[in-house]
Amino acid sequence: MLPTSMTESAQPRSAPTTQPSTGLDSSVASMNDPTCIEIAHFDAWYGAFQAIHDLSLSIPRNQVTAFIGPSGCGKSTLLRWINRMNDIVPSAHSKGTLRLDELDILHPSTDVVHLRRRVGMVFQKPNPFPKTIFENVAFGPRLHMKLRRGDLEELVEWSLRKAAVWDEVKDRLHAPALGLSGGQQQRLCIARAIAVGPEVLLMDEPCSALDPASTLAIEDLIYELREQYTIVMVTHNMQQASRCSDRTAFFFEGQLIESGPTDDVFTKPQQKRTDDYVRGRFG
Numbered sequence: 376m377l378p379t380s381m382t383e384s385a386q387p388r389s390a391p392t393t394q395p396s397t398g399l400d401s402s403v404a405s406m407n408d409p410t411c412i413e414i415a416h417f418d419a420w421y422g423a424f425q426a427i428h429d430l431s432l433s434i435p436r437n438q439v440t441a442f443i444g445p446s447g448c449g450k451s452t453l454l455r456w457i458n459r460m461n462d463i464v465p466s467a468h469s470k471g472t473l474r475l476d477e478l479d480i481l482h483p484s485t486d487v488v489h490l491r492r493r494v495g496m497v498f499q500k501p502n503p504f505p506k507t508i509f510e511n512v513a514f515g516p517r518l519h520m521k522l523r524r525g526d527l528e529e530l531v532e533w534s535l536r537k538a539a540v541w542d543e544v545k546d547r548l549h550a551p552a553l554g555l556s557g558g559q560q561q562r563l564c565i566a567r568a569i570a571v572g573p574e575v576l577l578m579d580e581p582c583s584a585l586d587p588a589s590t591l592a593i594e595d596l597i598y599e600l601r602e603q604y605t606i607v608m609v610t611h612n613m614q615q616a617s618r619c620s621d622r623t624a625f626f627f628e629g630q631l632i633e634s635g636p637t638d639d640v641f642t643k644p645q646q647k648r649t650d651d652y653v654r655g656r657f658g
């Protein structure tokens with residue numbers, strides 16, 4: 376399932392394959408456990424409206440899992456609970472289990488700042504800070520790590536290379552990030568997310584605001600990044616799910632209808648509703 380457009384540009388050329396030493400070990404997790412995120416009997420509400428019903432799903436480590444389903448079926452809601460983004464929505468509440476390895480994500484004592492270092496998020500619309508390219512990537516490490524200038528520069532370069540945008544920005548690191556194209560901005564946002572050493576990257580329709588060429592570049596990148604990160608991606612684009620995910624979960628009206636290897640979900644789905652959806656009969 377390697378994307379046909381897998382290009383050299385998606386690969387860090389001379390970058391080290393491991394993150395420069397920053398005192399932040401993203402590999403502390405029980406790496407032998409194939410499950411990275413365990414979701415069990417999870418319900419979520421906005422006020423009295425129940426958006427997710429009794430959902431259970433295991434998200435495997437170092438794979439790309441795509442969440443698909445018609446608008447309003449709860450994909451983003453689940454994604455946003457995984458790094459507790461819904462904490463800022465006053466009406467949002469939930470019940471059940473969400474685990475990242477040993478960490479009980481929903482437990483009131485869970486340190487949300489620490490959780491978000493382990494679980495980075497990339498949004499639909501690229502959202503660089505109104506700062507320079509360098510400062511966008513350096514922002515998280517400056518906040519969380521005490522790095523000498525040289526180490527910080529090395530980490531910024533590593534992150535930009537890993538996000539396959541280094542060659543395009545290396546000569547203008549101190550120019551405003553908002554001057555980049557949409558596709559470059561999205562890769563910059565991915566660099567910003569990986570600079571703090573997450574284990575998981577959540578991507579909420581990361582290509583929906585991009586042109587086809589930038590979309591293919593990001594898809595190639597997503598496929599590459601799964602060697603090091605567990606990726607969960609919401610997408611409305613069936614071709615995208617089949618091009619760059621290993622597993623697919625189909626949601627409908629707040630329920631998980633089926634999940635499995637992407638090829639199976641697309642070519643021999645177990646449920647009629649899945650079949651209808653992946654064939655474009657609704658949604």
Ligand SMILES: Nc1ncnc2c1ncn2[C@@H]1O[C@H](COP(=O)(O)OP(=O)(O)OP(=O)(O)O)[C@@H](O)[C@H]1O
Nearest residue numbers: 421426444445446447448449450451452453464466
């Ligand atoms: N902040 C909110 N307050 C109230 N209801 C919400 C809120 N966010 C989402 N919802 C509702 O929860 C349900 C699930 O929404 P969610 O955004 O998770 O769906 P989705 O599958 O991601 O949709 P889309 O594909 O359109 O992004 C929808 O009915 C939506 O209207």
